[in-house]
Amino acid sequence: FRNTPKQYMCVEMLQDGYHRSFSELFTLLSFDLEQRANAPPRSPRLQEPSLGEQREKLETIRLHLCRAEKAERDGSWTIVCEERLHLGRYFTHPMDIWLSFHFYHSCADRVFGGRSKSATEARFHLAELYRQQGDLVEARDHAERALKQAEDGGWLDSEGQPLRLWGCRELGEIYSLLGEAYLAAQEYDTATMLLQLGSKMAIEGGGDKSVEAESFFREGMGLQSSGDHQAAMKLFNTCVELFGYLQDVKGLVKSYKAIAKSLESEGNIEECIKMLEKAADLCHSSDLQERLADISLTLGCIYSDVNRPLKSCEYFLQSYKAACTAREVVLQHKAQVKLGHTSAHSLIKSYNSEMETPSLTSVKRLVDWKETRGHQDFC
């Protein structure tokens, strides 16, 4: 009998007496087939062979499920959880995420052993997965529960660090993302609270300065949106320190830009310009063309606002060139429009009075100008 891998594996499991493992595998395989049947044609799901045809994956599932079943019969709950955790971690392909979810849940949701170390780790993984999928509510719930369990259990991870720190970092990330969502919905109070929590958790999670810096930055943005510029700038300055320490140029640039924005809102245009020029220099030296285009555009707008068209056009031109290099079409167009607009305005300025006085001489002057003007290169 020429068997499919699916049949072979199922029969093997049953022959060895592992009927519950068989049930679980069979259910997973049926679910997989159902998904494939419902998937639209040419969807990425259908590019891969079905689970029932992937021998290696089936073999791995079989091995660990059977071990788990044996442990279940013997009453060794921790081993059951370990095996299921292992299976959750095994599936890393984006098309197999549903399998990870299944195994992590089957580990973390157990009545017996659901508060063990492995189950807690599984719950952390679930929080991570939900976060990556964008379901922040579920992510938060799982992360908070797992953190509590980790605190109660006091376990260490594979690197000897307390497991709860993973929880802090994960929660920090989740709170920050949730905060950003509330920010976008303009619910500033909740946003601020969550962003603060996020930063706090990130610090507690310890170690990773870049995570800290990002959290502070987000928190700062939140405060800026709600109008508290002093507090925001304080945080942004901390960010500058951290990003400087990390030699993260992009981080520095965005921090400077953020500070500049706050300064502008407070009316401190000089300082604002200084900040932006600092940022622009940094972009130049690090060849960050896209950032440069963006910063230059901002500078151009500010100079235009304070009535310095020459400087303004200089920066718009710089922005345009940088945008071309970075192939940023949107920025390119923006710069072009701004440049054209400003140059045109300054050109016309000297002839403003002519345009306002409705006399024959004015019109004559204007016409003269038009004919002799040509393509002046104004400087």
Added chain:
Amino acid sequence: MASGCTGPHGHLSRLFLSLLLGVLRPAVHYVEGRTLLLHRTVSSLCSNADHQQADWVGVHERICQMLVSIRSMKDIYDPAVRKRNQLRKTHLIKICKLVAQSKLSEGKHEEALHAAHCCLQTSIDLYGPNTIQLVPAYILLAEANMGLGNLAVVAELLSQAEWAVLKNPELGASVQQQLHRSLGHYHTSVGNLEIALHHFSNDIYFACEEYGLDSSATTKGYFLIADVFARQGRTAIVHSLYSEVAERWHNHLNSLLETHQQHADSSVSFYEKAQRVEMEEMLRVILEFEQKQSRRDAALIALIAHNLAMLWFINGDLHKAQDFGSTALQASLQIPKHKLTEPIQELLQQVESLQTEPQPGSD
């Protein structure tokens, strides 16, 4: 000749036969003989059965007519007639199958044998020898012979079936499941336990493919494979399998009980009755096994006994329902706050109240 054939077409067939007699003299005795033999077979099919259903007589009539008309019109070249013939044969095969299966489920293997033979003969007639359509007939005949202990015959029949399936791997899951189950039975009887395990595993796999993971076919498969493990002495596995079987039937019986309470005494189909008999037997086996264990699993015993209590309650045997109910209650009380205690007590109360009620038409 066709003496037992009464009914509207009887005289027509006789007429036709006389025509044929005139044309095919040498063949007459053969036709007569065959008709008589098949006729006798049909009679024996019906003679010992408990005819609760009136249409067995009708079936007898139909088979009669069919057999006579099939045999007598054997040499007609008219395609319309041939087509009708084929339809009659297909119909005959179905009837024989049903009869054989019902006899088997009642444990009447000798009687099942006749029907199975007829089924196979007609199948060979219709489809030719060594074709895949014969596989179900082979399996049926094998099962009948197995019940009579003719293991050599069984081996021969099953290897024919296996060969047919090997040549046609596209055969549906349903037939493959039946074949593997028969093979499992056979190998268990002759003591090839590892091979039996292999076949029962395939049986379960195909049952799941065809009928679903929660079907009764799958549950029965679990029970059968547990028996093999028991013979091997692998008690832990047996215990685990029996737990799953008991759990599944618990769900099934719970819903049966509910419907029973809502529509008291709706007529039960023959098939359902046979299923229940099977279920009851299996549960008894499981209960016996579990009660013999040195470390009794009170929860499981409570579950099984509860199942049996529910089953007997639905069947109307209050005495047995009470018996098993009290066994179940005893076991469930050994576990603090066991979830089954309340339902069991409820059932026992129902039994009691029905027992004290005056029965209709009794003293």
